[in-house]
Amino acid sequence: MRWIWIDRFIAFETGRRAVAVKCVTLAEEHLHDHVPGYPVHPPTLMIEGMAQTAGVLVGDAFDFEEKVILAKVTRATFHGHVRPGDRIRFEAEVQGEVRPEGAAISGRITRNGDLVAEIELMFAHLDQSRGPVELGEDNFVFNDDFVGLLRMRTLRNLGASDPAPDA
């Protein structure tokens, strides 16, 4: 079981931008626990959803060979609550290009076209950074299961076309 906080990619342009969506439902347990009596999708999980959208975008740029890790949440500004029944849209864009060391991402989360959050993230390629830790050969970020899941969802076949507008 992986910790996945996006439901589907709806647009993907290699090395440039990715758009994913998530449908928030009251069946998710965390909604009951976060603010008891007032179910909202926690902002931290929106950051995680953006990190997953962007992390796949950055990983794809080097064909999932690199260990892409979220290195820094540069900025996260929230403009509204996300409630059960909402479908939120994560749009991640690479600033400049994905470099051998990593990438900077600027992201927007919207709901029916309304801005919910603005999030800037930094990703690092672990083996290219100066960490002293011996990490071994296995790519624990994009392991076979995860890449398999992405392929199942036909991520790689998504064209550069713009996503359908939110319903």
Next chain:
Amino acid sequence: MALSRDEIMEKVREALVDALGVDEDEVTPEARIGGDLGAESIDYLDIVFRLEKAFNIKIPRGDLFPDNILQSEEFVQDGKLTDKGLEELKSRLPHADLSEFEKHPNVDDIADLFTVDMIVRYIESKVNEQAG
């Protein structure tokens, strides 16, 4: 079009404020990026990205903030830079002020050479190179 040093300093300040969450008045020319402004390893990459965007330039890896500068014994002995090591450091950090460092060239103090002023001088050379 060439930029004045003040204009460069202003944009560098903005990049450092955004990347490191420091106050504008903390970003003085002599401030050390790590020691004074609290940058950690990933922040250096963030700073490079922001400078590239702000000045519309390309900063090759290791050009502004070289890493693994002095690995060989020829350059470092007993934690201090040899004369050759010092020469190597000068060639890799042409925009840094090494006058104080040279008196006690401890390898652990190299990060202190990365100052706001060093970034401004580096950008100045890049921008003028492009303008020229």
